[in-house]
Amino acid sequence: MSDVHYYKGLAKSMMFTIILVSFAPLFVVVLIAGYQYSVAYEEKVEAHLRELVLKHDQTINAYLEEKVAEIRVLAEVIDLGHLANPEGIEALHQALVQGHGTDFVDLGLIDDHGIQVAYSGPFQLQGVDYSGEEWFRAVQQHPVHVSDVGLGLRGVPHFIIALRMDAGGKRYVLRTTLDFIAFNRLVEDIRIGETGMAYILNRKGEFQTTPRRDMAAEVPFLKGMAESMAESGDRAAMTIMDNPATGLETIFVTSPIKGGDWLMVYQQDTADAFATLNRSRNLAIFILFIGGVAITAMAVLTSRRMARKVQKADAAKDIMNDQVIEAGKLASVGELAAGIAHEINNPVAIMVEEAGWIQDLLEEGLSKSDNEREVQRALNQIRTQGARCKEITHKLLSFARKIDPTVMSFDLNELVLEIVELSQQRAKYANVIIETSLGDGIAPVKASPSEMQQVFLNLVNNAIDAMDSGGGDLDVITRQEGDVVAISISDTGCGIPQANLSRIFDPFFTTKPVGKGTGLGLSIIYGIINKMGGTISVSSAVGEGTTFTIRLPAGRVDDTDTEEAA
Numbered sequence: 001m002s003d004v005h006y007y008k009g010l011a012k013s014m015m016f017t018i019i020l021v022s023f024a025p026l027f028v029v030v031l032i033a034g035y036q037y038s039v040a041y042e043e044k045v046e047a048h049l050r051e052l053v054l055k056h057d058q059t060i061n062a063y064l065e066e067k068v069a070e071i072r073v074l075a076e077v078i079d080l081g082h083l084a085n086p087e088g089i090e091a092l093h094q095a096l097v098q099g100h101g102t103d104f105v106d107l108g109l110i111d112d113h114g115i116q117v118a119y120s121g122p123f124q125l126q127g128v129d130y131s132g133e134e135w136f137r138a139v140q141q142h143p144v145h146v147s148d149v150g151l152g153l154r155g156v157p158h159f160i161i162a163l164r165m166d167a168g169g170k171r172y173v174l175r176t177t178l179d180f181i182a183f184n185r186l187v188e189d190i191r192i193g194e195t196g197m198a199y200i201l202n203r204k205g206e207f208q209t210t211p212r213r214d215m216a217a218e219v220p221f222l223k224g225m226a227e228s229m230a231e232s233g234d235r236a237a238m239t240i241m242d243n244p245a246t247g248l249e250t251i252f253v254t255s256p257i258k259g260g261d262w263l264m265v266y267q268q269d270t271a272d273a274f275a276t277l278n279r280s281r282n283l284a285i286f287i288l289f290i291g292g293v294a295i296t297a298m299a300v301l302t303s304r305r306m307a308r309k310v311q312k313a314d315a316a317k318d319i320m321n322d323q324v325i326e327a328g329k330l331a332s333v334g335e336l337a338a339g340i341a342h343e344i345n346n347p348v349a350i351m352v353e354e355a356g357w358i359q360d361l362l363e364e365g366l367s368k369s370d371n372e373r374e375v376q377r378a379l380n381q382i383r384t385q386g387a388r389c390k391e392i393t394h395k396l397l398s399f400a401r402k403i404d405p406t407v408m409s410f411d412l413n414e415l416v417l418e419i420v421e422l423s424q425q426r427a428k429y430a431n432v433i434i435e436t437s438l439g440d441g442i443a444p445v446k447a448s449p450s451e452m453q454q455v456f457l458n459l460v461n462n463a464i465d466a467m468d469s470g471g472g473d474l475d476v477i478t479r480q481e482g483d484v485v486a487i488s489i490s491d492t493g494c495g496i497p498q499a500n501l502s503r504i505f506d507p508f509f510t511t512k513p514v515g516k517g518t519g520l521g522l523s524i525i526y527g528i529i530n531k532m533g534g535t536i537s538v539s540s541a542v543g544e545g546t547t548f549t550i551r552l553p554a555g556r557v558d559d560t561d562t563e564e565a566a
Helices: 002-077 080-084 086-100 134-141 180-188 216-232 275-364 371-400 412-429 449-466 521-531 559-565
Strands: 104-110 116-120 144-146 159-167 170-178 197-202 237-242 249-257 262-269 408-410 432-438 445-447 472-481 484-491 535-541 545-553
Touching: 002 086, 002 144, 002 159, 002 170, 002 180, 002 197, 002 237, 002 249, 002 262, 002 275, 080 086, 080 104, 080 116, 080 170, 086 104, 086 116, 134 144, 134 159, 134 170, 170 180, 180 197, 197 216, 216 249, 216 262, 275 371, 275 412, 275 449, 275 521, 371 412, 408 412, 408 449, 412 432, 412 449, 412 472, 412 484, 432 449, 445 449, 445 545, 449 472, 449 484, 449 521, 449 545, 521 535
Parallel strands: 432 472
Antiparallel strands: 104 116, 104 170, 144 159, 159 170, 197 262, 237 249, 249 262, 408 445, 472 484, 484 545, 535 545
């Protein structure tokens, strides 16, 4: 179950790593590129709108200055008497219409009392009194005046150019009305997108052109903005703010015209002005989302495939480890073979001798002397020695059978005694004295007894090998250290050089002569102890001996009972 969780965790870890490594650069690139593109695009749009407004405020100012200049030329080249003559002013008006189309709607001459004394145009305005009109009062103060747009007596939108003339001690005003539709078209044609439009306000916030849509709700807001913008006097000034009438963020570009009396305003919703940018941003987000989904899907598939491969590789590695451990165990059994052979040879020799003695007694006859009792004694001796051989071979077979990796709780001292007894004969022929000092009340160890047999037997064999033919002492000590059970195996052998201590657990590293060792024993021990959650350490001095110390997590006292009950 834990393996399942481990490989699921491994797959998740690989999946998140792949997603992070793959998605993070993509996200950063899109974020930086998108930001740079947004800034560049917004600057380009704002520059374009400013340029648009600058271009058109110049056009409108030029239009008004051109019309004023034409009227001023008329006033300078045409004498007053000709203007005051109805035929004369009509001929002059017709000449303007032929030269400029319908730009000049009418033409009139007004005396110093505000009475229009001569008029040419489509309306009946001969003799009309303009003395109360604002534009008439304004032209008394300035030589030329261009009025705001108003309905006037004719009831249609128009605006007036009035030129003051002095002649014969009297003051006259030459007045003409400009075509509002043509003028309005100059501004109305400024449109971009669905909401972009331009219009002109006077200082009072009154529309001087007709906007494309009803803006009655925005008049109070526009009036305040017109007053503030007119005071600044900046051309193509841009402000982005929320339009209180629509609730939408809106771009306002303003520029004063007609000497600051009028304010040209261009406005457009930002969502409309940056529509292309928004579409590009949405497309980038969509691509990023699709890319993220694709990366996630590939990460899931790839991580699961890699986790399965790792699981298979681990399974193959476990099988190989088991085979290596098994091979190491057989090698240990081989090392015991000589001692075991001597151990069995003695009882077999006794049994052979007793069998021969029985045969001799049978030839003499059982009735002679106490031959029958002697035969009975010899048979008992054969049975005893046979039982001894059976016990030795049973222990050897028990050790040599295939390693069982099953983890269970067991008494470490009993296992140590079993190994020591098994190795006793080999130690005897090597002149090695094995002594044990087993701690009392040691907690059971939860591990594989079969694998721990392999560990202790390897260490005991190594210790015996480390001592020369003169023999030595081999001490096996067990003790409890808190939550850890420790076992030390010490010898008085040749010791390990300091330079080799860091390499003794490396696979295939050995200091034994060629053919005497595979170099896998300590590597196998290290793998087994590490798998059991324990540690193994070594201390050694050349000529003094070596001590291997193994520490294993102690189990609970009732673990043994639990295992037995199960």
